[in-house]
Amino acid sequence: MLAKLIWDPKSTPAELVPMLQTIAEEYPISDRGRGLKINFKKIKSKKTVSRVSRSRGEVTVEYTSLSAAGRGISNAFLKLETEESTTLETVGIMLDCSRNLVMKVEHVKQWLRKLALSGYNLLMLYTEETYELEDEPFFGYMRGAYSMDEIREIDDYAAKLGIEVVGCIQTLGHLRQFLKWNPSAKYRDTPSVLLTDSEETYALIQKMLDFWSKALRSRRIHVGMDETHDLGLGKHRDLHGYEDPAKIFNRHLNRVNQMCLDSGLKPMIWSDMFFRMASSDHGYYHADCKIPKEIVKTIPQNVQLCYWDYYHADEATYRGMLQAHRNMGFEPVMAAGIHTWGTLWWNSEADKQTNPTCVNVCRELGIKEILFTMWGDDGAYCEFDSALAGIFYAGDLVFGTDDHDYTETRFNALCASDFEAHWAMGHLSTPLVNDQGKQYYIFSTDLLWDDPLYGIAFDDRKRQDPEFDLKVLDFYDELLCRVMPHLDLCGAGDLEHAVNTINLIMRKVELRGALEAAYDRGDRLALRDIAVTMIPATVAAVWEFDASFRNQWMAKAKPFGLEHIQMRNATIAARLEETALRIREYLNEEIPSIEELDARIPLSAPASCHTNWFAHYISPSLMMVN
Numbered sequence: 001m002l003a004k005l006i007w008d009p010k011s012t013p014a015e016l017v018p019m020l021q022t023i024a025e026e027y028p029i030s031d032r033g034r035g036l037k038i039n040f041k042k043i044k045s046k047k048t049v050s051r052v053s054r055s056r057g058e059v060t061v062e063y064t065s066l067s068a069a070g071r072g073i074s075n076a077f078l079k080l081e082t083e084e085s086t087t088l089e090t091v092g093i094m095l096d097c098s099r100n101l102v103m104k105v106e107h108v109k110q111w112l113r114k115l116a117l118s119g120y121n122l123l124m125l126y127t128e129e130t131y132e133l134e135d136e137p138f139f140g141y142m143r144g145a146y147s148m149d150e151i152r153e154i155d156d157y158a159a160k161l162g163i164e165v166v167g168c169i170q171t172l173g174h175l176r177q178f179l180k181w182n183p184s185a186k187y188r189d190t191p192s193v194l195l196t197d198s199e200e201t202y203a204l205i206q207k208m209l210d211f212w213s214k215a216l217r218s219r220r221i222h223v224g225m226d227e228t229h230d231l232g233l234g235k236h237r238d239l240h241g242y243e244d245p246a247k248i249f250n251r252h253l254n255r256v257n258q259m260c261l262d263s264g265l266k267p268m269i270w271s272d273m274f275f276r277m278a279s280s281d282h283g284y285y286h287a288d289c290k291i292p293k294e295i296v297k298t299i300p301q302n303v304q305l306c307y308w309d310y311y312h313a314d315e316a317t318y319r320g321m322l323q324a325h326r327n328m329g330f331e332p333v334m335a336a337g338i339h340t341w342g343t344l345w346w347n348s349e350a351d352k353q354t355n356p357t358c359v360n361v362c363r364e365l366g367i368k369e370i371l372f373t374m375w376g377d378d379g380a381y382c383e384f385d386s387a388l389a390g391i392f393y394a395g396d397l398v399f400g401t402d403d404h405d406y407t408e409t410r411f412n413a414l415c416a417s418d419f420e421a422h423w424a425m426g427h428l429s430t431p432l433v434n435d436q437g438k439q440y441y442i443f444s445t446d447l448l449w450d451d452p453l454y455g456i457a458f459d460d461r462k463r464q465d466p467e468f469d470l471k472v473l474d475f476y477d478e479l480l481c482r483v484m485p486h487l488d489l490c491g492a493g494d495l496e497h498a499v500n501t502i503n504l505i506m507r508k509v510e511l512r513g514a515l516e517a518a519y520d521r522g523d524r525l526a527l528r529d530i531a532v533t534m535i536p537a538t539v540a541a542v543w544e545f546d547a548s549f550r551n552q553w554m555a556k557a558k559p560f561g562l563e564h565i566q567m568r569n570a571t572i573a574a575r576l577e578e579t580a581l582r583i584r585e586y587l588n589e590e591i592p593s594i595e596e597l598d599a600r601i602p603l604s605a606p607a608s609c610h611t612n613w614f615a616h617y618i619s620p621s622l623m624m625v626n
Helices: 014-023 066-077 105-117 148-160 182-187 199-215 235-240 245-262 272-278 293-297 315-327 348-365 384-398 404-415 419-425 444-449 456-464 468-486 495-520 524-556 562-587
Strands: 005-007 036-042 048-055 058-063 082-086 090-096 122-126 164-168 188-190 220-222 266-270 304-308 333-337 369-374 431-433 439-441
Touching: 005 066, 014 066, 014 105, 014 148, 036 066, 048 066, 058 066, 066 082, 066 105, 066 404, 090 105, 090 164, 090 384, 105 122, 105 148, 105 384, 105 404, 122 148, 122 369, 148 164, 148 199, 164 199, 182 188, 182 199, 188 235, 199 220, 199 245, 245 266, 245 272, 272 293, 304 315, 315 348, 333 348, 348 369, 348 384, 348 419, 369 384, 384 404, 384 419, 384 524, 404 419, 419 468, 419 495, 431 468, 444 456, 444 495, 444 562, 456 468, 456 495, 468 495, 495 524, 524 562
Parallel strands: 005 036, 036 058, 090 122, 090 369, 122 164, 164 220, 220 266, 266 304, 304 333, 333 369
Antiparallel strands: 048 058, 048 082, 431 439
8 A cells, every 4th residue: 555645846856846746647646635745855975875764744755866766755655764775877778669569658658657666767769670760661661660759758758757768779780670671672781780881771870860869858879789690791792792790890880970979969889799709609798808909999989888698697797798898998888687588477587597696796896877678589478567577676676675575565566466476477487407407497488389289399398307297287387376366466467368378388288298198109089088178278278368468468569569479379279270180180090190290309319409489399390580
């Protein structure tokens, strides 16, 4: 239960008034009526400080910045006396709006209110081509592209809450969705990389910079340039012959940087390509790799380097990589992760393993800026509102608190949901241990979309642990028991959709196990029961999952991109029907065997080690495209 807070228009600092009025759109705070009086006092400190104290009938928030004030207001709602601080000056999230899910403006506003109450002061919108460009009709075509008016509306709203909105775009790679169209051929080096040293390309980039320069208050812009592994190996090579990609990259960087400066913008880029091009295995996390001095000298000194690392749990890697950036002469921006990719629900386990370590090292080394990326790789199938729990968790870490109970109290009250249910659901992609004591991962997406007749993911896990299906079913059954009591809570994350997700995965695992066992022992009665009973029940579960997935998507996002997941679900339903048909053909002796089941690799073979990408386990014939 949140306290009703009353602020005095006469004594409240003017800089806080827009924030208070905006927070009041959702939370019980007003400049009139009865309630707990809230006072504000701005203080000076080298750190970002938020201090909340109480006396009879009133509460006082002492703050150093708008973000600190927002965090103090949230604790005042909960009647908590707190003193929190951070050495980090910028705390933000990067929301992926390019992997199909483009969040509605009104839903972004809901997130902004919660970001402000958690102490964040930055929102990056990752938009590869999901924004409108003049005279480029295929840029964001049928992708839910933001208009300039929409971006300005988000920016205006964020400004009231003390949150800086920064465009996070791509000016080199990751533009496959735009470059695939025939009219875009003039910009194309390789399928996802722009053609450098082309005036037409730079005219396109100028349009990008003009859009964000006009749309946002911030003069900062993230221009991307990561993971361009095939740079210069397509049309560029045809036109100019082979050239060292590092030289192409830096020449392009300098050109784009000058364009930013001419547009009054301050650019930042992802830093991985410098390390990849200098390392023997093209890996990123090699703090000791020697980046040639002549390359370092060509990096514009005004460009900020953003070091992304979402996977390490050891301090040494973060410490070494951050220092490596400083050794190059750059003060890095840290990009950690709130894990929303490769999972159907916020991955609390991954966040717990990585973010405390990352934040601690940043505080130790005096890093000033951190952002938590929220990617949607492979179709944005994560229930993104579930990640609000991750936002609260990361915010508490930044402000010096790694207290599960404290985060639970804040999240439950301010999001009208249940933190424990979210935390438990984050273990959908759970690690299990086989009888040799070796750990292996069960990715929920593998099991959800595994083809029921091929069973690629199922059999791969069987090769790692013959009892994996029994362990998964036990674990998911326990997970259901933890989530079911909270279905009436809907303030953050659709828990009914979570239940439908678990139910479908369990049915598919049971079905595949029963199918293999019955076929291998020639049990015709069991096969008939599978075709008549188990498969129809599983098809029904597919459509229940599909319906709740649509509900949670349409509640927060534009409709474009939804079809990608609906196609997957429809494919699984069709393949389930095909499985039933193949069983009937076999039982009716129309075919001598079920070839798809006969083609299985023996369980004695090594695991294939495929990752949790749809194309890896739905069909051996399907090509993978991110």
